[in-house]
Amino acid sequence: MNRIPPEIETLLWSVAESGDDQAINEFGDRYPEQRGELLKRLGMVRQLKGARPHEGPFGPPRFEVPRSSKPTFAWPKWTWVPATALLGVMAYASYTFTLSVINPVQVPDPIPSGVTRLPIVRSNNNQNNPVIPQNLPRDDDEPRIIEDKPEGNTPPVSKIVTLRFERISLHTALDALGKQSGIRMEIAPNLEDPDISVNYSGYSAMQVLEEMGMKFGFSVFPQGDNAVLIIPEVDKKKQQGGIVEPAVPVLPEGIGKAIPPTNTDTRLPSKPSTGGGG
Amino acid sequence: MVSTILETVREIPQDEDARYVERFLSGEQGAFEQIYAKYYEKVYSVARGILLDADDAADAVQEIFTQVYKHLANFDRRSKFGTWLFRIAVNRSIQFGRKTKYRLRQTELNEQISEERTPEALVGDPDISVALSQLVPNDRALIVLFYWEEMSLAEIASSLDCSENAAKTRLYRARERFKVFYEKVGI
Numbered sequence: 001m002n003r004i005p006p007e008i009e010t011l012l013w014s015v016a017e018s019g020d021d022q023a024i025n026e027f028g029d030r031y032p033e034q035r036g037e038l039l040k041r042l043g044m045v046r047q048l049k050g051a052r053p054h055e056g057p058f059g060p061p062r063f064e065v066p067r068s069s070k071p072t073f074a075w076p077k078w079t080w081v082p083a084t085a086l087l088g089v090m091a092y093a094s095y096t097f098t099l100s101v102i103n104p105v106q107v108p109d110p111i112p113s114g115v116t117r118l119p120i121v122r123s124n125n126n127q128n129n130p131v132i133p134q135n136l137p138r139d140d141d142e143p144r145i146i147e148d149k150p151e152g153n154t155p156p157v158s159k160i161v162t163l164r165f166e167r168i169s170l171h172t173a174l175d176a177l178g179k180q181s182g183i184r185m186e187i188a189p190n191l192e193d194p195d196i197s198v199n200y201s202g203y204s205a206m207q208v209l210e211e212m213g214m215k216f217g218f219s220v221f222p223q224g225d226n227a228v229l230i231i232p233e234v235d236k237k238k239q240q241g242g243i244v245e246p247a248v249p250v251l252p253e254g255i256g257k258a259i260p261p262t263n264t265d266t267r268l269p270s271k272p273s274t275g276g277g278g
Numbered sequence: 279m280v281s282t283i284l285e286t287v288r289e290i291p292q293d294e295d296a297r298y299v300e301r302f303l304s305g306e307q308g309a310f311e312q313i314y315a316k317y318y319e320k321v322y323s324v325a326r327g328i329l330l331d332a333d334d335a336a337d338a339v340q341e342i343f344t345q346v347y348k349h350l351a352n353f354d355r356r357s358k359f360g361t362w363l364f365r366i367a368v369n370r371s372i373q374f375g376r377k378t379k380y381r382l383r384q385t386e387l388n389e390q391i392s393e394e395r396t397p398e399a400l401v402g403d404p405d406i407s408v409a410l411s412q413l414v415p416n417d418r419a420l421i422v423l424f425y426w427e428e429m430s431l432a433e434i435a436s437s438l439d440c441s442e443n444a445a446k447t448r449l450y451r452a453r454e455r456f457k458v459f460y461e462k463v464g465i
Contacts, residue, residue: 044460045425049425051406053332053335061340063310
């Protein structure tokens with residue numbers, strides 16, 4: 001069987017569906033070889049159209065109103081957009097509110113009044129590492145933190161504090177601790193400032209500081225006068241190999257004496273690399 | 279100001295169907311009966327063409343009008359009421375067909391009846407019924423809307439929720455398949 005070209009195929013259907021005698025005759029004259037096909041399609045279309053069912057002599061049956069007789073009200077489709085947006089806003093507000101209840105955000109001032117930033121003094125041979133302070137106290141020095149008591153009965157270092165932060169910079173956390181306890185923080189400028197999360201409750205300010213020091217790599221030196229010096233922890237491995245690795249800045253004159261903890265405290269350098277002793 | 283514009287818009291004469299819809303939605307029950315009387319035959323014809331069974335078609339029509347009754351408030355008036363109604367009619371009839379087919383298969387399995395179900399003959403040439411029964415319901419819907427309801431391609435496209443070009447292509451294929459089956463039956 002020869003395949004009918006698509007354009008003639010389309011024409012065949014159009015003529016058969018129109019049922020127009022003139023169009024049928026014209027098609028027959030133009031494509032006499034397709035006359036048989038046209039007649040077949042004409043018959044098929046007529047039969048198909050004639051097969052349409054009609055309702056019976058009694059007309060349509062009675063429509064039974066559904067039990068829930070009132071038509072249900074429905075919001076127009078476009079209302080989904082603002083509704084979804086509103087839902088999103090409510091979800092976000094709820095999330096923020098819950099977060100603030102569970103974990104109240106305490107954002108202290110960037111540099112509170114009680115915190116002193118130390119200037120960096122760099123050594124000549126190593127531009128990247130600051131020099132260890134010359135006036136670091138010797139091991140035999142007594143801690144002097146008790147000597148300077150604040151106005152209240154409890155010294156700031158012993159003050160019970162609560163510190164809860166999620167993803168906050170280390171410096172900000174230290175500043176907050178300083179503000180809360182009354183300790184004046186002297187933070188070495190080369191102390192790194194990573195984002196940290198802390199949760200301390202019911203500990204003294206000094207305990208919190210020491211714990212944080214162990215965790216985040218810094219040493220705490222009580223300076224008296226409600227002040228503490230915070231310097232980055234020295235790399236112990238390098239120290240053991242005899243390499244001089246200055247890691248803390250030179251304290252400018254006028255800054256109080258730092259009192260190191262005992263030798264058993266592994267967080268501090270066993271010996272100051274540049275000797276001295278003030 | 280806005281209310282004046284709305285009033286003006288409302289006063290613009292609308293087509294008969296839109297008026298029926300408005301009246302029904304404002305609480306006039308009789309308006310729906312007028313819609314039902316006007317469209318029953320057309321909807322029945324579509325359902326019958328798709329389902330090929332008079333009883334199933336009658337049941338499907340009741341379902342279709344129940345759906346329309348319940349959800350008339352959802353009719354967004356961007357298209358003609360008739361187009362919206364036919365869309366529901368086509369979709370519900372196809373769904374009804376699937377449901378009936380499943381039920382029938384279950385019955386046959388239970389009763390171990392293996393007889394082939396023959397389509398109920400339509401008016402005129404019985405070959406038409408047989409050829410239609412060979413088509414898938416979607417093809418039957420296209421044939422019915424085009425040849426029985428004499429809808430334009432644009433109206434068919436709206437009723438089947440597709441583009442006019444898609445409707446044209448699908449109709450062409452459905453017609454070709456119908457022709458093949460019809461000629462086979464006639465041999």
